[in-house]
Amino acid sequence: MKEQILFCASVVMLYVAGCSPVNDQTQHATDAKLNTKADVESVLSLLYQQQAAEYRALCLQAYNIAKRRVDDVKKNKNYKGKRFAIITDLDETILDNSGSTAWLYLHDSATNYPFLMQWWLKGIADSVPGSVSFFNYAYDHGVDVYYISNRPDTDVVVKAAMRNMHNLGFPRTNDSDLSHFLFMKPKTKFSSKEARREQVEQMDSVIAFLGDNLIDLDSSFDGKPKDLRRMDVDKLKDKWGDRYIVFPNAIYGDWESRLYDTPGLTIYQKDSVRAATLRVVL
Numbered sequence: 001m002k003e004q005i006l007f008c009a010s011v012v013m014l015y016v017a018g019c020s021p022v023n024d025q026t027q028h029a030t031d032a033k034l035n036t037k038a039d040v041e042s043v044l045s046l047l048y049q050q051q052a053a054e055y056r057a058l059c060l061q062a063y064n065i066a067k068r069r070v071d072d073v074k075k076n077k078n079y080k081g082k083r084f085a086i087i088t089d090l091d092e093t094i095l096d097n098s099g100s101t102a103w104l105y106l107h108d109s110a111t112n113y114p115f116l117m118q119w120w121l122k123g124i125a126d127s128v129p130g131s132v133s134f135f136n137y138a139y140d141h142g143v144d145v146y147y148i149s150n151r152p153d154t155d156v157v158v159k160a161a162m163r164n165m166h167n168l169g170f171p172r173t174n175d176s177d178l179s180h181f182l183f184m185k186p187k188t189k190f191s192s193k194e195a196r197r198e199q200v201e202q203m204d205s206v207i208a209f210l211g212d213n214l215i216d217l218d219s220s221f222d223g224k225p226k227d228l229r230r231m232d233v234d235k236l237k238d239k240w241g242d243r244y245i246v247f248p249n250a251i252y253g254d255w256e257s258r259l260y261d262t263p264g265l266t267i268y269q270k271d272s273v274r275a276a277t278l279r280v281v282l
């Protein structure tokens, strides 16, 4: 037993001594990763979102900030004759889709449009912690809600989302509330939500924007490369936790897609880019 421990310790020491973090950056992909369709690196982010108490606390924290924003503005009955409203994203802001991504991981499959369509039509997503109670609180205190999503704006997809959200207990999810669902028009190439936000702001006074992706909040992030995204976050520093409320999403988003200059990379190629992008301090 003692020899086994000494042998293991020697192997570990040899491994550590032979590893240069900088050299390893471009040789990080393993043979196992070459043969997979699922993104093997998604498992930790999935577990973080499904199991970490810290993830849950971050969501509740974000909704507490949103509630404080409602409490601050409800002292005024309206703004220039307009009703108060909140604009929110759906996926990973109020709806938790991690169960479908977990299925893809366990079945070695990559995300694709037919799979997403099936998932949307099922209408069985869970709610993000704190979301249902917050939106009912806001609505009961005179703050309306608009759901702006880049799910496709087709009758079946919108109605499936409404049914899903109605079952979870969200307000403004009856058949008569269709105008509160602003999904992405078919054949729209650009994912910007700005035109839909402006549409709402012409009618109501929007007191807060909620989302897990920065394009849910401000058009300055539309199509921006990763370094400029971070710079713009600093420029808007007074808005975070005020009008702009961000939710954690480690599974996917522009934060990840902006790592790659070229679309359609394989898992192996992505892994190389990821390793090469790491900032080493040693």
Ligand SMILES: [Mg+2]
Residues within 6 Å of the ligand: 089, 090, 091, 092, 093, 211, 212, 213
């Ligand atoms: Mg989202």
